[in-house]
Amino acid sequence: MPKMILLLFALTTVAGQAAQAPSLPGPDPRYNADLLLVVAHPDDETGGVAGYLARAIYDHHRRVAVVFVNRGQSGGNAVGAEEGNALGSEREIEGRSALASFGIANVWFLDTPNVSSQNVMNSLERWGHGAVLEEVVRLVRLTRPEVILTWLPAFVAGENHADHQAAAVIATEAFDMAGDPAIFSEQLVRDHSGGQSGEGLLAWQPKKLYYYTDADDALDFDQDNPIPSPYRENFLDGAGPQYSLTDLPPSQHKSYAALSAQETSFYLTQEGRIGKEAVESNNFKDFEYPLRLIFGKSLVGGSVTGDVFEGIAPGSISWRSISLPDEDKVRGVSLELGGPWKFYQEFWKIHNIEHLADLLPVPEMAIRSDVGYLHFSLLIHNNTETPQEVTIRSALPEGWTDKSGYSSYSLAPGQTYPVRSVLAPFNTSKEAWREIKWSLQVNGHESSSVTMRLHMGARGAMSP
Numbered sequence: 001m002p003k004m005i006l007l008l009f010a011l012t013t014v015a016g017q018a019a020q021a022p023s024l025p026g027p028d029p030r031y032n033a034d035l036l037l038v039v040a041h042p043d044d045e046t047g048g049v050a051g052y053l054a055r056a057i058y059d060h061h062r063r064v065a066v067v068f069v070n071r072g073q074s075g076g077n078a079v080g081a082e083e084g085n086a087l088g089s090e091r092e093i094e095g096r097s098a099l100a101s102f103g104i105a106n107v108w109f110l111d112t113p114n115v116s117s118q119n120v121m122n123s124l125e126r127w128g129h130g131a132v133l134e135e136v137v138r139l140v141r142l143t144r145p146e147v148i149l150t151w152l153p154a155f156v157a158g159e160n161h162a163d164h165q166a167a168a169v170i171a172t173e174a175f176d177m178a179g180d181p182a183i184f185s186e187q188l189v190r191d192h193s194g195g196q197s198g199e200g201l202l203a204w205q206p207k208k209l210y211y212y213t214d215a216d217d218a219l220d221f222d223q224d225n226p227i228p229s230p231y232r233e234n235f236l237d238g239a240g241p242q243y244s245l246t247d248l249p250p251s252q253h254k255s256y257a258a259l260s261a262q263e264t265s266f267y268l269t270q271e272g273r274i275g276k277e278a279v280e281s282n283n284f285k286d287f288e289y290p291l292r293l294i295f296g297k298s299l300v301g302g303s304v305t306g307d308v309f310e311g312i313a314p315g316s317i318s319w320r321s322i323s324l325p326d327e328d329k330v331r332g333v334s335l336e337l338g339g340p341w342k343f344y345q346e347f348w349k350i351h352n353i354e355h356l357a358d359l360l361p362v363p364e365m366a367i368r369s370d371v372g373y374l375h376f377s378l379l380i381h382n383n384t385e386t387p388q389e390v391t392i393r394s395a396l397p398e399g400w401t402d403k404s405g406y407s408s409y410s411l412a413p414g415q416t417y418p419v420r421s422v423l424a425p426f427n428t429s430k431e432a433w434r435e436i437k438w439s440l441q442v443n444g445h446e447s448s449s450v451t452m453r454l455h456m457g458a459r460g461a462m463s464p
């Protein structure tokens, strides 16, 4: 407290008059955002998402803030020799410059390692899940967004970066936690008298949550040109709103696609050349695909395919604790996929975004052509009252072999046995979709099974 106010306070008290406390400052409005984008790497917002941000900013005068969970320091460098943390420092500047071209200045970079993997658990573990969640909750409370937009928290062939998925997991958790006064409560302590405890933030409940993914079969632009899956098409149809990028914002003289190309052109260490060439040739066809968002959840109504801001009115809403689903344990003896697939089944349920399980009912992943053995985690559950002897059989594509050490297992009543299935693929250089099926045999009969679809020979795929 300034000395003058202290002095006045002392004088009025001495004089016995009622002392008027200074008015309490509110949250600093310079940091308010209508939309908070939470992504993993600088350049995760390029392409369609940048086109959507241009629409939100120029047409609808929305304020946008961005959180990058790291600097993409493990990526490649298309223009210079810099690698590692030096590359990360460059990518931070590329990100700040790209977003500044849209007038976005509220941009935060967190300090996590850039993990190259497809398994979301690897990123969450290496990042320090709790510490990053605390940071993102802090930034949600600081920016007080109506909407959070992030990557899709799911394991999808084509959307295979574990950092992307982990950013999505943490953004979803922060959506549910930032309004809860019992979570990271030290951020909420307001010690206006100049004390050193607390951060002076207010709890904040965002209103809507949306996702996006790289794995969109409807795109005719894709840097890795994956072959379409024979098993699914346009799995994003009806999953959320779609935005054309060929429109012209009324206030600009360029299409959203042109603005998106311009934004992308700052990322020269990455794919910025595509944006730069589009700007130089005035040909934006690589940026003219529609952006397809995936509806996560809304606490203020609105429809699944309606506009992102549909149903949103200014002001705060009260925190909604998530409703925990009933535990639906499968009875009998059963088999399921473990690892990230098991995690997502539980994560979607706990966060009331269970409809994401319907996007791709059969699990899938992309495998690059130089893969060695493939390892999958399976879980055998014995939810019966008696011990069980079971056998796992795998049905594999032609030429593949099963290298798992064991096939028969004994389970006590109530036990879950984690099993590692090791497979040696054959002819992985040919780009193709393949299917694997594991079945659980009890007393010579199949009691349950798990199917997995693999996009073999996928360019751009992370290691499993």
Ligand SMILES: [Zn+2]
Residues within 6 Å of the ligand: 040, 041, 043, 044, 161, 164
């Ligand atoms: Zn990325």
